[in-house]
Every structure is written in structure tokens, then in C-alpha cells.
Amino acid sequence: MSHAITVRLSSGRAYCSGVLIAPDLSAGEAPTEYILSCAHFLRERSGPIRVGGAFFHAHVRGAVRLPRTDIAVLRMDRPSPPRPLLRLATHPAPWFAPARTEGFGQSWHQRQLRPGRVLGRTPVALGRNLRTLVTSAAILHNHPRAVKGDSGGPVIVGEQIVAVQSMITDPFGVNTGLATVAQVAPHRRAILAAVEALEQAY
CATH class of the missing domain: 2.40.10.10 (Trypsin-like serine proteases)
Known part of the structure; x- marks a missing residue:
């Protein structure tokens, strides 16, 4: 089930992985615009970041890197289809x-x-x-x-x-x-x- 919420983030030839999350961090079947991923991938990216790999495509419109840890929250430019999001x-x-x-x-x-x-x-x-x-x-x-x-x-x-x-x-x-x-x-x-x-x- 959780395969449906794991996504690929790519910029040029570089890529990493991420996971769809609910804005309130809860579980449930729902669309979402939010992704949790690693902060280090964003450190040297200046071009557009694409989202794929979960049977839909989008672009990242904004991101926040959490200080003192390797976590980032990203927002897509369109919501995903309903997915079984994990808490x-x-x-x-x-x-x-x-x-x-x-x-x-x-x-x-x-x-x-x-x-x-x-x-x-x-x-x-x-x-x-x-x-x-x-x-x-x-x-x-x-x-x-x-x-x-x-x-x-x-x-x-x-x-x-x-x-x-x-x-x-x-x-x-x-x-x-x-x-x-x-x-x-x-x-x-x-x-x-x-x-x-x-x-x-x-």
C-alpha cells in the first residue's frame, strides 16, 4: 500500500526520493500537495524540481528545510490523486x-x-x-x-x-x-x- 505514496524528486540528472504526507501529518485516504524528503538534495538545486513516480506528475512550488536535521517539507503545484497517506x-x-x-x-x-x-x-x-x-x-x-x-x-x-x-x-x-x-x-x-x-x- 505505501508504495503509492513514495515519490521521486528530480532536478536535471539528479534525483532523490520523498513521501506524500497530509498537511496535519495524519493517516487517511486523501489528496495532498505536501511531500517530506531530505534537505540535502535541495542544498545545491537552483532549477525546477519535478515530482513523479507515484502515477502522477507535478512540480515543486516551494520548500522549507528544517534546521539542524536532514528533513525538508515541499509543496507541489497541484494535489496528488487520493492516496493512502501514512501518519x-x-x-x-x-x-x-x-x-x-x-x-x-x-x-x-x-x-x-x-x-x-x-x-x-x-x-x-x-x-x-x-x-x-x-x-x-x-x-x-x-x-x-x-x-x-x-x-x-x-x-x-x-x-x-x-x-x-x-x-x-x-x-x-x-x-x-x-x-x-x-x-x-x-x-x-x-x-x-x-x-x-x-x-x-x-
Whole structure:
């Protein structure tokens, strides 16, 4: 079911993943104009960002990057068709909980499902380039492994979105299967504020 809410964001030849969310962050069958994704994809994008991969197409009309974490909220220029939107978690990802990550890594056209498990949580994580900061992070192990292009895709525990994919651990180019994800529960208030800001701006 959740495949219908995972989208692809693209700008030129670069792309990442994202997930459709309700403006009040609740669950239910509904159209929406809002996407949750990773902030680092937006950092160097100056051209238009297209939305695809969930059986409809749109463009991003505005975005808000949350400070001190790798989460962004984006608003599309048209609503999606009704979709089975998932609730954003109100509690941190449980230790050792089975999880699944969805994204477009390694495939422009086909969403990939990557089962995994939450190995733990950490207050802060910093990317290898020292530019991507994730506060309230969680560490996952996925098999198949998460890859570039999965960034921004939803991490789902039960039927709740607990995080978005942020960084993979690949020392010397070797993908270990470990991934750092940006949890949503500690940032719910900021996410709601971002939705409100986008509603007022557009």
C-alpha cells in the first residue's frame, strides 16, 4: 500500500526520493500537495524540481528545510490523486523494530522496498562531507542495502513514517548496509510549522 505514496524528486540528472504526507501529518485516504524528503538534495538545486513516480506528475512550488536535521517539507503545484497517506510517528523509532525503507535508488522508474531493522538511535550524526547534519538520528541495517537515490524516502515501522532516509555508510566505497535516517517524531512541530509557512506563501 505505501508504495503509492513514495515519490521521486528530480532536478536535471539528479534525483532523490520523498513521501506524500497530509498537511496535519495524519493517516487517511486523501489528496495532498505536501511531500517530506531530505534537505540535502535541495542544498545545491537552483532549477525546477519535478515530482513523479507515484502515477502522477507535478512540480515543486516551494520548500522549507528544517534546521539542524536532514528533513525538508515541499509543496507541489497541484494535489496528488487520493492516496493512502501514512501518519507521521509521534515517538522515536523503537530499538530493534523491523522497518522498511522505500526509494528510487538504482532505479529511476521502479520503487525499491528495502526491509531492515532499527539498530539504535543517536542524538546527532554528521555526514562525511561535514555538511549534512542529522539531529535525533536512528541507525538502520537494510537488506537489500539502501543506496544513493533512496535519500528522502520513507522509513516505515508498522504503518507509521518514523524517519526519512539520509545517509549511507560506505567507507572506501563499500556499502556496509548501515544507514543513518532522520527521525520525524522529534521534529513534528517544525514540520507542521513548515506546512503552515508553505500554505501562507503559496
